[in-house]
Amino acid sequence: MIRSALLAALLLLTASAHAQPVFDTVLFSASGTLNLDAPTTFSDRWSPGYGGHLEVATPFYRGFFELGVGYHTYGARQPVPVFDALHVYGGYGLYLIDGPVSVSLSGRLGNYRMQFDEATFDGVRTESELTVSAVLRGDVALGPRLGVFASGTYQHTYTFVRLGLVYASAGVTYLLPTPSWLKSALE
Amino acid sequence: MIQRWLLFLLGSCIVLPVHAQEPDNANQYLADEALDTSGRHRLTQLWAMLPGWSGFAVDGYTPTVTPGALSLPQQPRWAAFVDGHHVPLRVLGQQHLEALPLHVPQLGEVGTYTRPVYRYGQIRNRGLLDLKLRPLQDGWHARGHVALGNEIDDPGPYRYVDDSLPNIDRGGPVAFVEVSGKGPRASLRASASIDEHHPTDPLVRRRLFYLHRDTVNPITRRQSALVQAAWRGGRSEHHLLAFYTDLQPYRWLPGTGAELPTFERHSYVGLRGGAPSYRVDGLRYRLHYATQDYDPRINRDQAFVDYRRASLHGSMAWTAGSPHTYATIGASADQHQQFDLDSTRSFITSGRLTGLLHTSYASGILRLSSEIERRLETSALRGVGEWTQYLGEAHELRTTLSYATRIHPSYTMPWYWEGEGFSFYDRLELSTVNNAPFFTRGRLASADVVWQSTLGNTWLEAGGLFRYYSGLNIAEYRYSYTEEVVSATNYAFPATVNLRIGASGYVAGGHARVGVDVMERVTSEAYYQYQRPVTNDDAFWEAWAVLPQHQAQLDVRFAPLRRFNVALRGRYRSGTQWLSFRPADDQTGGRFGWERPAYVLVDAMLTKDFWKDHLTASIALRNVLNTPFRTHPAGTQEHMTLWIGITAGL
Numbered sequence: 001m002i003r004s005a006l007l008a009a010l011l012l013l014t015a016s017a018h019a020q021p022v023f024d025t026v027l028f029s030a031s032g033t034l035n036l037d038a039p040t041t042f043s044d045r046w047s048p049g050y051g052g053h054l055e056v057a058t059p060f061y062r063g064f065f066e067l068g069v070g071y072h073t074y075g076a077r078q079p080v081p082v083f084d085a086l087h088v089y090g091g092y093g094l095y096l097i098d099g100p101v102s103v104s105l106s107g108r109l110g111n112y113r114m115q116f117d118e119a120t121f122d123g124v125r126t127e128s129e130l131t132v133s134a135v136l137r138g139d140v141a142l143g144p145r146l147g148v149f150a151s152g153t154y155q156h157t158y159t160f161v162r163l164g165l166v167y168a169s170a171g172v173t174y175l176l177p178t179p180s181w182l183k184s185a186l187e
Numbered sequence: 188m189i190q191r192w193l194l195f196l197l198g199s200c201i202v203l204p205v206h207a208q209e210p211d212n213a214n215q216y217l218a219d220e221a222l223d224t225s226g227r228h229r230l231t232q233l234w235a236m237l238p239g240w241s242g243f244a245v246d247g248y249t250p251t252v253t254p255g256a257l258s259l260p261q262q263p264r265w266a267a268f269v270d271g272h273h274v275p276l277r278v279l280g281q282q283h284l285e286a287l288p289l290h291v292p293q294l295g296e297v298g299t300y301t302r303p304v305y306r307y308g309q310i311r312n313r314g315l316l317d318l319k320l321r322p323l324q325d326g327w328h329a330r331g332h333v334a335l336g337n338e339i340d341d342p343g344p345y346r347y348v349d350d351s352l353p354n355i356d357r358g359g360p361v362a363f364v365e366v367s368g369k370g371p372r373a374s375l376r377a378s379a380s381i382d383e384h385h386p387t388d389p390l391v392r393r394r395l396f397y398l399h400r401d402t403v404n405p406i407t408r409r410q411s412a413l414v415q416a417a418w419r420g421g422r423s424e425h426h427l428l429a430f431y432t433d434l435q436p437y438r439w440l441p442g443t444g445a446e447l448p449t450f451e452r453h454s455y456v457g458l459r460g461g462a463p464s465y466r467v468d469g470l471r472y473r474l475h476y477a478t479q480d481y482d483p484r485i486n487r488d489q490a491f492v493d494y495r496r497a498s499l500h501g502s503m504a505w506t507a508g509s510p511h512t513y514a515t516i517g518a519s520a521d522q523h524q525q526f527d528l529d530s531t532r533s534f535i536t537s538g539r540l541t542g543l544l545h546t547s548y549a550s551g552i553l554r555l556s557s558e559i560e561r562r563l564e565t566s567a568l569r570g571v572g573e574w575t576q577y578l579g580e581a582h583e584l585r586t587t588l589s590y591a592t593r594i595h596p597s598y599t600m601p602w603y604w605e606g607e608g609f610s611f612y613d614r615l616e617l618s619t620v621n622n623a624p625f626f627t628r629g630r631l632a633s634a635d636v637v638w639q640s641t642l643g644n645t646w647l648e649a650g651g652l653f654r655y656y657s658g659l660n661i662a663e664y665r666y667s668y669t670e671e672v673v674s675a676t677n678y679a680f681p682a683t684v685n686l687r688i689g690a691s692g693y694v695a696g697g698h699a700r701v702g703v704d705v706m707e708r709v710t711s712e713a714y715y716q717y718q719r720p721v722t723n724d725d726a727f728w729e730a731w732a733v734l735p736q737h738q739a740q741l742d743v744r745f746a747p748l749r750r751f752n753v754a755l756r757g758r759y760r761s762g763t764q765w766l767s768f769r770p771a772d773d774q775t776g777g778r779f780g781w782e783r784p785a786y787v788l789v790d791a792m793l794t795k796d797f798w799k800d801h802l803t804a805s806i807a808l809r810n811v812l813n814t815p816f817r818t819h820p821a822g823t824q825e826h827m828t829l830w831i832g833i834t835a836g837l
Contacts, residue, residue, distance in 0.1 A: 022748065042344075045344075045348065046344060060748075061747045061748050061751070074344070080344065080347045080348065081344075081347055083344060090806070109806065109808070109829070111337070111829075114343060114344060116344070116347075127341050127342065127343050127344075127346070128337060128341070129337070129339065129341045129343055130337065130339050130827070130829045157343065158339035158340065158813075158827065159339075159340070159341055159342060159343030159344075159345065160340045160341065160342050160343070160345060160352050160353075160355075161342075161343070161345045161352075163343065184798075184799075185797055185798040185802075186797060187750070187797075
C-alpha cells in the first residue's frame with residue numbers, strides 16, 4: 001500500500017503541468033465498468049458484476065479535479081446476501097501525457113454505500129465506508145468535443161476486512177466550455 | 188516631521204486604548220483563517236489545535252483537558268469566555284465544552300492562556316479559553332453549516348460472515364443556522380445548532396448495552412440555541428449573551444466505572460458593558476446567571492444522577508489613567524447553589540476585590556495585579572506580575588510570576604457529597620469518602636518565561652514553566668473489572684476511592700515553537716512541549732502521569748490557489764500511565780492497558796471557497812495513518828475518520 005502510494009506520488013510529481021486555465025472546461029464522462037475478479041476471501045463469497053460511472057472533470061491547479069458517482073453490483077457465491085453499491089467520490093489528477101491522446105493518473109477519495117438485500121441487524125440494511133482509489137486513464141479526442149477513454153482503477157475500501165477491488169472501464173466523453181456563471185461560482 | 192508625529196499620536200489614540208485594556212498576549216491564537224482551514228467542526232475538536240492543552244477522552248467526544256499544568260487533570264478548572272462573557276462549565280468536578288452552543292465555523296478567533304493572567308476584571312490562574320464569535324457585517328445576513336464524519340472499519344459485507352465485527356463510530360450531523368443583523372449602534376445574532384455522536388467502540392458499547400435501554404443505536408445528542416445582542420452608544424456599550432443547551436450524553440464520571448445516560452440542560456444569561464471598549468478609563472460591569480441541570484435518562488437499572496447547580500455573578504470595575512498607564516480596581520460577588528433530588532442545598536457565596544496597575548513604556552509593558560477572595564469563612568490571596576520587555580523590534584521577553592493561596596473545596600466533588608448524604612448517584616453503589624474536609628487551603632506559585640523572535644520569514648518562541656503546588660486534595664481511584672452485573676455502574680469497573688489530603692509537588696516544563704513561511708503560499712509551524720511532575724508524593728505523581736510528558740505538533744498549510752487550501756497536521760503524544768486502572772489490568776492480563784503507549788496522528792484537510800466566499804466546502808481525513816489510539820484505558824479506540832463539511836452564507 002505504501003509502495004503504491006509512493007509510486008503514485010512520484011508519477012504525480014513527474015507529470016507534466018496542464019496549462020489549461022482553471023475551471024475553463026467541463027469534461028463529462030460516462031462509462032461501463034467490469035470488475036477484474038481476483039481470488040480473495042471476498043471473491044470466494046461474492047462475485048462482483050458489471051457497473052457504470054458518471055463523472056465530471058474540470059482543469060484545476062496543474063491538473064484536473066473530478067467528481068463522480070459509480071454503481072456496482074455484487075452477486076453471491078456462498079449463502080451470503082447479494083448487494084449493490086453506490087460509490088460517490090471526488091479526486092484530483094495530473095496528465096502524464098497531454099494532447100489529443102492523453103494519459104492521466106488520479107487519486108480519489110469517496111464513500112462506498114452498500115445496500116444489502118436483507119437486514120444486517122435490527123433493520124439496518126446499509127453500510128457506508130471510506131474509499132481511496134487510484135486511476136490510470138487514457139483519453140483519445142475524436143473531435144473538438146467528443147472523445148473515448150479507457151481506464152483501470154484500484155479501489156481500496158476501508159471496511160474492517162479491507163476490500164481491494166480492480167476495475168476496468170471504457171466510455172465516452174463530451175467536452176464543454178464552462179458557463180460563465182458556473183466558472184464564477186467555482187472560482 | 189510634525190505631521191508624522193500627529194499621525195502617530197492619532198494612531199495611538201485609536202489603537203492603544205483598545206489593546207491597553209486587554210493586551211493581545213495570549214499564549215496561542217487561532218485566527219479565522221486557521222479555524223476555517225482546520226477541517227474541525229465540533230468545539231470539542233478544538234483541543235487538537237491547541238498543543239498547550241493536554242487531555243484525554245473516554246467517549247472520543249468529550250475531552251477532559253488541562254492547560255499549562257494550572258490545575259490537576261482530574262479537577263480541571265479553566266475559565267471559558269464567549270465574547271467576553273464568563274460561562275461557568277464546571278459540574279461535578281468536570282468541565283464540558285460541548286455545553287457551549289457553538290461549532291468551530293461560528294468562531295472568529297480563539298485565544299488561550301496557559302499561564303496566570305489578569306483578564307476580564309479578575310485574576311485567572313487556572314487557564315483561560317477565550318472564544319470570540321465571528322464579527323458581524325453590516326446589514327442582515329444568514330449562515331448555515333453541516334458536517335458529517337465517518338470512522339473506518341465498518342464490517343461491510345463481512346457482517347454476514349462474522350457477526351462479532353463492530354460497527355464503528357459515526358459523527359454528526361454537526362450543524363447550525365444563524366441569522367444576524369448589524370446597524371450603526373446595535374447588532375443581533377441568533378443561532379440554533381445540533382450535534383450527534385454515535386459511540387460504537389466495543390468497550391464503550393458493551394457498557395452502554397447493559398445500562399441503557401436504547402441498545403440499538405446509542406446517540407450522544409446536543410441541541411442548542413444562542414442569542415447575542417450589542418448596543419453601542421456614545422458613552423456606553425452593552426453586550427448580551429444568552430443560550431440554552433440540551434445535552435443527552437453518556438457521562439463517564441470518575442468513580443462510577445461506567446457511563447451514566449443523562450439529560451443535561453445548560454442555560455446562561457450574561458450582560459456586560461459600561462464605558463466603550465475604545466476607551467481605557469471608565470466604569471464597567473458584568474452580570475451572569477447560569478444553571479446546569481443533570482437529570483436521569485431511562486435506563487435498565489433506573490440509575491440516575493439528579494443534580495442542579497446555579498451560579499450568580501456580578502462585578503464592577505473602575506479604570507482611571509491614560510492609555511499608557513492606568514489602574515483598575517474591581518469588586519465581584521458570586522453565589523453558587525447546589526441541590527439534588529432530596530432538595531438538599533448548599534450555598535457558597537464569595538466576594539473578591541481585584542486591583543490592576545498597568546504601565547506601558549517605550550520598550551515594554553508591566554502589569555501587576557492582586558486579588559483577595561473571601562469564601563467559606565476564609566480568605567485567599569492572589570498576585571500576578573506580567574512583564575513584557577521588547578528587545579529591539581524583533582525580540583520580546585515575557586515573564587509571568589504568580590502566587591496564590593488556593594481554597595480547595597471538596598464541595599464540588601461528587602465523592603464528598605455522596606458521603607454527606609447527597610444522592611447524586613441514586614441506587615448506585617459507589618465508594619465514597621467519609622469525613623472528608625469541606626475544604627483545605629493550599630498554594631500555587633508559578634513562573635512562566637517566553638522568548639519570542641521574528642527573523643525575516645521565521646518566528647521563534649521558546650519558554651519554560653514552573654508550578655509549585657501544596658495542600659492539594661487528590662482522589663486516588665482504583666478500578667477493578669467485572670463482567671458480572673452487580674449494579675448499574677458497578678457492571679464494568681467497580682471503584683474504590685482514597686482521598687489524599689495535602690499533596691504537594693512541582694511541575695516543570697518547557698516548549699519551543701517555530702513558524703516559517705517556507706515559500707510563497709506555504710507556511711509551517713512546529714511545536715514541542717515537555718512537561719513532567721517532580722515530586723516524592725505518589726498521589727501527586729499519579730495525578731499528573733495521565734498527561735503525556737512529550738507533545739509535538741507540525742502544521743503545514745499550502746494555498747496553491749486563491750480560495751483553496753491544503754493543510755497537513757502531524758501530532759505526537761508520548762505514553763501515559765493510569766495507575767487507577769492497574770488493578771483491572773492485573774485482573775484481566777493487561778486487557779485495558781494502564782500504560783497507554785505513545786502515538787502519532789496525521790490529519791489532512793482540503794478547503795475550497797466557492798461563489799465569492801458564500802460557500803465553503805471542506806474535507807478532512809483525520810488519523811490518515813490509521814493509528815489505533817486510545818487516550819484513556821476505558822475509552823474509545825479511534826481510527827481514521829473522514830469528515831465532510833459545507834458552510835453557506837448570504
